[in-house]
Amino acid sequence: MxxxxxxxxxxxxxxxxxxxxxxxxxxxxxxxxxxxxxxxxxxxxxxxxxxxxxxxxxxxxxxxxxxxxxxxxxxxxxxxxxxxxxxxxxxxxxxxxxxxxxxxxxxxxxxxxxxxxxxxxxxxxxxxxxxxxxxxxxxxxxxxSADDSKLVPLNSDNQLHKDLDRVAIKTLHDCMQLVFEDGPKRDRRLWIGDLRMQALANYETYRNYDLVKECLYLLGALTNNEERVGACIFLEPEPEVDDTFMFDYSLFFINTLLDYYKQTGDVQAVNDLWHVCKRQIELAKENLDENYVVRDSDKLGWCFVDWNLMLNKQASAQGIFLYALEAAIELAQITGDVMAEEEYAQDYLKLKSAANSFLFDEEKKLYVSGADRQVSYASQVWMILGGAVEGNGAVKLIERLRQEESALTMVTPYMFHNFVEALIMIGEKDQALKEMEEYWGGMLKEGADTFWELYNPKNPNESPYGGTIVNSYCHAWSCGPTYFLRKYFCN
Amino acid sequence: MxxxxxxxxxxxxxxxxxxxxxxxxxxxxxxxxxxxxxxxxxxxxxxxxxxxxxxxxxxxxxxxxxxxxxxxxxxxxxxxxxxxxxxxxxxxxxxxxxxxxxxxxxxxxxxxxxxxxxxxxxxxxxxxxxxxxxxxxxxxxxxxSADDSKLVPLNSDNQLHKDLDRVAIKTLHDCMQLVFEDGPKRDRRLWIGDLRMQALANYETYRNYDLVKECLYLLGALTNNEERVGACIFLEPEPEVDDTFMFDYSLFFINTLLDYYKQTGDVQAVNDLWHVCKRQIELAKENLDENYVVRDSDKLGWCFVDWNLMLNKQASAQGIFLYALEAAIELAQITGDVMAEEEYAQDYLKLKSAANSFLFDEEKKLYVSGADRQVSYASQVWMILGGAVEGNGAVKLIERLRQEESALTMVTPYMFHNFVEALIMIGEKDQALKEMEEYWGGMLKEGADTFWELYNPKNPNESPYGGTIVNSYCHAWSCGPTYFLRKYFCN
The missing domain is CATH 2.60.120.260 (Galactose-binding domain-like)
Incomplete structure (x- = not known):
């Protein structure tokens, strides 16, 4: 379309x-x-x-x-x-x-x-x-397209924080081109997973709202035959949506729009793109089983979550759907779409209940994913971000997760970003800061001028592609530190 | 200069x-x-x-x-x-x-x-x-820069001749660029050895006199510190003479100018470039020993003659000097430079006498070259073209040469061209035609679209450079057949 x-x-x-x-x-x-x-x-x-x-x-x-x-x-x-x-x-x-x-x-x-x-x-x-x-x-x-004259200095004397902020901003800067690119080396295009994080970092730094708006309108304008939002958009030779569609990425359109609205109050944009959001929810609901649990799939790439082929995505997808529904409810209020608001509120309760009934292991007291009941960081993080568990329950969940040696860990700064966000959300700001300082700080120790697409602290020069020469060492989804520092720690 | x-x-x-x-x-x-x-x-x-x-x-x-x-x-x-x-x-x-x-x-x-x-x-x-x-x-x-609309058809029904003519013209055509290039693949520049032959072929075909004039003026304008004409000229980034200088190539400037004058009657060009001709003779004379024999040299590339590292160049150089002096005498007459005419006429006689005294083997009755008294096709050919031997003496010389199994043969179409020219000069037109038909016809049989820089009938895919990928298969010094056919055989 x-x-x-x-x-x-x-x-x-x-x-x-x-x-x-x-x-x-x-x-x-x-x-x-x-x-x-x-x-x-x-x-x-x-x-x-x-x-x-x-x-x-x-x-x-x-x-x-x-x-x-x-x-x-x-x-x-x-x-x-x-x-x-x-x-x-x-x-x-x-x-x-x-x-x-x-x-x-x-x-x-x-x-x-x-x-x-x-x-x-x-x-x-x-x-x-x-x-x-x-x-x-x-x-x-x-x-x-990033204008350095718009930047305000970080309100901090902590050298590590200043370095993290500087390198995160440089990462963002170099990915800000005609669109928010994922990586200027590779793949050089607008991916919605990256966009969500870039937009957040941008709101704390360059405040180029039009660039976010442009990207949202591109994603909304160019969808597949079912009006599904694509995972990425090509600008050349003319704007076109890729034929890659992922459960989580399509839903993130909704959250990214809400974030944008919160920064700008741009009701017109919400009204223009509201039908796109609704259609994404409709399509996501087709993936629910009779218990309101997102159906698992063995189709490679049906849902992204993290760059880890071992990771089962089902529980993360459930959490992400909750996360998107929360945003959709807010957007329905903004547009005055009472019917939708009511519908999504009911959906939200059903999905949340399903998450805690069918994707929670009562023995381990952790969320589990897939037929093999896999325990992973990703699943817990997204259940927290989606609000399936809150307050002290969430704090305890993270405590148990850290004790669980079998828990599948995270491999990308992208998933680490979500982890840090979840820790902040549940009030564990010290933990959040420590995780960020260690993980992104590890890249600084390796001499990073920009933050990387992939970073394994145990093997910094690892490449899942078969060579560092195709790794992307300036990758938008790694730009989170400036957002976290400026929004939560240095204000 | x-x-x-x-x-x-x-x-x-x-x-x-x-x-x-x-x-x-x-x-x-x-x-x-x-x-x-x-x-x-x-x-x-x-x-x-x-x-x-x-x-x-x-x-x-x-x-x-x-x-x-x-x-x-x-x-x-x-x-x-x-x-x-x-x-x-x-x-x-x-x-x-x-x-x-x-x-x-x-x-x-x-x-x-x-x-x-x-x-x-x-x-x-x-x-x-x-x-x-x-x-x-x-x-x-x-x-x-060759204009095909200017071409007249060959006056012949002989298919081989038509093919030789066509491929020779195509060779010339593709080498006619901003200058007469030696080869459009390699080296893509104006070499005087090629120019002399291209100009001759051009006079019988495209008749682009200005292109010859341009090249003569370039060579005359850009000389070394001693005013020696260089072997080749670069056009870019700005016109400059190469630092390669060869005894024979510098002298060919004179013959090429005379050929041009004969076609055009352009006295102005002769007057403009006469000082360049005189200086080349002066410089060449510095290479003579006390007997008026060109001194041999073991400096690689002091004199080109042919692409054969075994070839001793002394006798060829003597013949080429004679060949250039003959042209210089004619040019002196055109410019009215009586002093020079007289001087060159005396030089010519001394060099001719020296050739027949010191570079002629009385036993073999062939010209010999260098301390080892090497017998080669090149030496005989240039002594004929230079007029050291004439008429029946020259016919007999070629007969003896063909009998002499130790005679070093020719390796380039460039030297074959001079051989054919020499045969025509001594009245052996049938032999000339046969040599041309066999040698260049051999390339046709190999499917040549243009004539090659190098051709060894016994090993058509040979490359002295270590690979056919650097051979030049469209090379100006091979364009002779159209000149020979149109000037001597099909008129």
Whole structure:
């Protein structure tokens, strides 16, 4: 489905990108490059932008093209992997490496594509032996729709908090492009799971409300045949929804809209997009069994929750449905849709009751998921965020969870974000802060300029894709610390 | 040295390129391309130009860039060599292979660089498995400064001659760019050795006199500190002479100017460039010993003659100096430089006498070269072209040469051209025609669309560079057949 009215509104909100020329802070010492030589250029911080340099020569007039390999890396470690040997399951086309020929020397070399990087390795694959090359006037023209002049400083003297805030903001900044991208290296597009968190961080920092509105209207305008909100949206060659649909992601549209309304009071947007929210609830209800329990599925990716193939998603999905219904009830009040409000309130009670009847293990006193009654952090977190358990019950649930050695842990900053949010929600702010400081602080210790898509404290250089060269080390769903710090801790 | 006046004249003569869109005649049958698939596109004839195509997809919206390898080949055989395995001594940067990422699909892909090719292999290095690719509207925008509307048909019904003429003209056509290039694949610049032959072929076909004039003025304008004419000229980033200087190539400037004058009667050009000719003679004379014999040298590349590292160049150089002096005497007459005319006439006699005294083996009755008294085709050919031996003496010389099994043979079409020219000069037109038909006809049998830089009838796919992928299969110095046929045989 394509709602032209919503799409027109969305496209009218496309931001202007802000460009900034950045020079390297350091280049390796090799002055003149012959065949096989290479140079590593360090821009000092993470950049999203386009590279240009003067390619000059000493010796005879260049009598053959220069054949260069250019490898961009968000972390230096990526430079020590050989892209030619990458055999992972994600497409190698994401590896930010180019081979180019430069016919005219000297000349200005301007790479057309946008890259996400701090380091650039330039290797001379071949030139003739009549000349040597050197680089001059190396510049990255960085681009973002985030306006740094709008930023207010963090109200804190704690160096760790300042660092967490700075790196989280840089992560957000570099993902703020024509839409909120998930990662500027990969996949470079609007994913609703990331959007929800980016919007929250944005409200505490850049306050670019129009960018959130644009993304909501895009997601609302471009749905599948059933009017289901897609997991992500492509902008080019023209705006289109992906054919990936996930139970949780479609529902997050509702929460993201409510968050936006709370910041802006934009009733018009709520009215424009209310039918989209209602349809998502309708579609989600088709997944309920006769007991109001979300049916489990073995279809890969039916519900995202976390990047963990072992994780059973059923209980999380139940919690997320509750979480979305709560938001939908508020939105129904805003739009004055009394019928819907009443319906969702009843649905909410039935789902909550079902969660506590059918997805709660009375012996372990933990929520369980799937036929194998799996215990996981994700399930408890979402039951808390969805309000299936509250107050002291929730505090005790987390205590029991921490004792339960079999509990499946979290693998992404995305799921950690939800965990921290749940801890704050139940009043455990100290625990929340400690978790955040340890987890995101761990990335800082690894030298992160931006927060990563994936972080396993026990194996920081792990890649589930088969190589760090396809990992995304600037990933929007990791930008939570600035939101948490500014909203809950440093105000 | 940089003579701004001559340079200005040269640059004022830069031709406009003529562009022509060419579609493929054939594409391999694979319709939809997944990771690892490839397609071979055949444009039906040799092209020099730029490639563009629509890259489209079926399946889901492309969710990762397309990573393509594009290999251009003048002969199909090049496609079956792996550029990554090329280890030859010439720079791999000449291999016409690109790796590109296409971020937006569908989109029009237009490669920036100019390539020389008939075949294009496009291989999908990687894409995601959510879509397949296909190509549409594949076009080569070919470019040349040769105007086919100026061509007159060959006056012949002999199919072999028609084919030789056609392929020679195509070779010339594709090398006629902003200058007469040696080869549009490699080295893509003005070399005087090629220019002399291209100009001769051009006079019988396109008659683009201005392009010859431009090249002569470039060579005359840009010389080394001693005012020596360079072996080749670069146009970009600005016109500059290479630091390669060869005894024979510098002297050919004189013959090329005389040939040009004979076609055009352009006395102004002769007057403008006469000082350049005189200086080349002066410099060449510095290489003479006390007996008026060109001193031999073991400096690699001091004199080109032929692409054969075994060849001793001394006797050829003596013949070439004679050949240039003859032209210089005629030019001196045209400019009215009586002093020079007299001087060169005396020089000519001394060099001729020296050739027959010191470089002629009285026993073998063949010219010999170097301390080892090497016998080669090149030495005899250049002594004939230089007039050291004439008439029946020259006919007998060739007869003895053909009997001499130790005689070093020729390896390039360039040297074969001089051989054919020498046979015609001594009245052996039948032999000349037969040699031409066999040698260039051999390339036709191998399916040549254009004539090659190198051709060994005994090993047609030989590459002295370590791989056919760096051979130049459209090379100006091979365009002789159209000149010979039209000037001497089909008129």
């Amino acid at each position: 394509r709602n032209e009215k919503l799409l027109k509104t969305a496209l009218g909100l496309l931001p202007k990108l802000i460009y900034k020329d950045v020079s390297p802070i350091n280049m390796t010492e090799t002055q003149y490059l012959s065949k096989g030589d290479s140079i590593i250029i360090d821009f000092g911080d993470h950049q999203v932008g386009r590279l240009a340099f003067d390619l000059k020569s000493v010796g005879s007039h260049a009598d053959a093209p220069a054949f260069l390999k250019i490898h961009f890396a968000e972390r230096e470690i990526e430079l020590y992997e050989n892209p030619a040997e990458y055999k992972g399951w994600i497409s190698a086309s994401w590896i930010e490496e180019e081979q180019i020929h430069v016919d005219v020397i000297p000349s200005r070399v301007s790479l057309e594509r946008r890259y996400s990087f701090r380091y650039v390795k330039i290797e001379v694959i071949d030139i003739s032996d009549k000349f040597k090359l050197y680089l001059d006037n190396v510049v990255c023209t960085s681009e973002s | 940089r003579n701004e006046k001559l340079l200005k004249t040269a640059l004022g003569l830069l031709p406009k390129l003529i562009y022509k869109d060419v579609s493929p005649i054939n594409m391999t049958e694979t319709q939809y391309l997944s990771k690892g698939d490839s397609i071979i596109i055949d444009f039906g004839d040799h092209q020099v130009g730029r490639l563009a195509f629509d890259l489209k997809s079926v399946g889901s919206h492309a969710d990762a860039p397309a990573f393509l390898k594009i290999h251009f080949a003048e002969r199909e055989i090049e496609l079956y060599e792996n550029p990554a395995e090329y280890k030859g001594w010439i720079s791999a940067s000449w291999i016409e292979e690109e790796q590109i990422h296409v971020d937006v699909i569908p989109s029009r892909v237009s490669l920036e660089r100019r390539y020389s090719f008939r075949y294009v292999k496009i291989e999908v290095i990687d894409i995601s498995d959510k879509f397949k690719l296909y190509l549409d509207n594949v076009v080569c925008t070919s470019e040349s």
